[in-house]
Amino acid sequence: MAESVKVLPDEIQAIIEVHEWDLRTREGVERFRELKAKSLPSVALDEELMYESLIPPQEELIAEIQRRFKEKNQGD
16 A cells, blocks of 8 residues: 555645554554554545555545645635
């Protein structure tokens, strides 16, 4: 899953902040629980678990990121 995010186009990379957590660490396990994830791979956008147990098509992920970015920045 991390790889699918890393290969997003540069214009998308410029508007996102990526955090990865390792389930072999306490922090990773706590984050997994906070998101109420049940399986891997999992992707959260804006603290909301969006994709679980699947890697979304790149076009779908880009569209969702752009939608959220536009929604947050409408008044700017």
